[in-house]
Amino acid sequence: MTIAEVRAEEEDVRRPPVRGVSPVLEVPFADNGDLDVPGFRRVVRYVLGTGVSSVMFPGFASEFHKLGEWERQLLTGILLEETATRPEVSAIIAVQDHATRLAVQRAVDAVGAGADLINLLPPHFLAPSRRSIVAHVRAVLTAVAPTPVVLQYAPTETGTSLDSATLTEIAREHSNLALVKVESSPPGALIEELAAADPPLPAVEGYAGVQLPDAIRRGAVGTQPGCSFTEVYVELWRRFAQDDEAGGMELYRRLLPYISYWMLDTELIVAAEKLISVRRGLFASAHCREPGHLLDREEIRMVDRFLGEFDDLLPRLA
Template identity: 75%
Template sequence: MTLEIIDTAVLVRGISPVLEVPFRPDGAVDYDGFDRVVRYVLGAGVTSVMFPGFASEFHKLAEDERAALTEILLGHTRSRPDVAAVIAVQDHATRLAVHRAEAAVAAGADLINLLPPHFLSPSRRALVQHIEAVLAAVDPVPVVLQYAPTETGTSLDAEVLGTIQARHPNLRLVKVESSPPGPLIAELAARTPPLPAVEGYAGVQLPDAVRRGAVGSQPGCSMTELYVEIWRLLSSDEPGDWDQGYDLHRRLLPYISYWMLDTERIIAAEKLISARRGLFASAYCREPAHLLDTEEIAMIDRFLTEFADYLPPIGLS
């Protein structure tokens, strides 16, 4: 059983995209479009995907929609030992989070991504109790703990996370989305035993995160091929590859740093990128949402022109 846990957690290393959810112009979920998203991302050189996250607009999905979308994803991953489905749990109530995590594992999730509760500022003690309840409920299934202080206001540190890991070894990864993420990533990597971290936040600080010990990144999924190439270069030992990866990231940075000024903006930008590439028909985001203006749309078209060699049209049926 231990070997199975290690192998599953290792699959999350490298680029592990968060899947977006396409909607039709009337706001209904485009399930066929989501199936194309799953097939596209799994065919782009990754070994894991995460769903649903902020990039999935999880907070705008009904329970039946979320269940149907999760089943589409697991239908692609259940029988494949080479890819892992990381299913997210964001429920504020501990009872509901435990139930959702257990149900996801029963349905075929390879890992659980846990976002700690944040409404009404729960105490650190309450946060730890919530996290440990979910970890215990799904043990020995690996868990990725998502630390997103900007979006949630939650405050955790390496000592607390290490203490949790000591009691629950199935805490296998931390998704660090603090600004900057590097210091916490380095603290976690320096612990005994190390607690590996993946970087989020659209990869804005990816080179620094890699230098400090990050084992992967979880960006959105509209430009998966570009992130895969940057990761390949930054993690390579070949002479000159790091410099090439840093330069490619430097070209990407003006775009993602602007889009990440707020979460709704990058959701809208990535959806338009996917629609422009032909992955699905409509870039609609459920309201409340960010409405891209003329200059922001022009920026996306410049981005697609600049990175056309990495982001060709997607010819999925």
């Protein structure tokens, strides 16, 4: 292989494999807390049909920390079975294991099962050192290369602190570090720093899109919200992508009062999104496994106001 071919191959790996809207899939449970497997398959099929570029599972919105290992494997298999026939939508499989050995094995297994990308949440229990965090990230990147990896930076949820210099240094040595999911608050400054780095490191914005317009202006290539009202995010992204700034801001202003409240707590937005899905007919129960957030009467009214506000974009799915 010539030097030019090597460089072209490296640039292809760095090309953002995720653009636009990339929802995190939720996991429905029955009222008694049992896994609702048919409901999850409906979630997958619904999201794949909304015009998204990719989907991610399992994340905080999936209540990954409340899933048993067999449940996680079962649901991952269902997702990969569905995306195998949808080449236009990439499957991002998340790895959150604290132990580097386990994270490497899970990532390798996911790639072997058909994952298009790996989403890596760095270790955070018991405040690991930056050296050990970087070593963990490098180990997973090495193990799955050349499969692209999305590095999830969620300091509020994890307490982990990384900066653009550290991320850029990793990217220089691992060309399959393809993206950073930036969930700092606000995310814009880090997104802009990463885009201006050498090599440039693309970023997607999370946190339900609370800072989405600023993130787009600073170079974000995508957004990764929850999945119960994916159509709203698809339309919002479409407007900004087509330089309809006024239309994008109009829709964003309508959405912001809801997502800014729900994102005050991760368990709150999980509960709200599940009720939205139930109201839309996607599955039967809004149950969240304990410990979780129990919506009060006003929060339930807020969900119903939201569905009324966006009824033009959110048809019932039953």
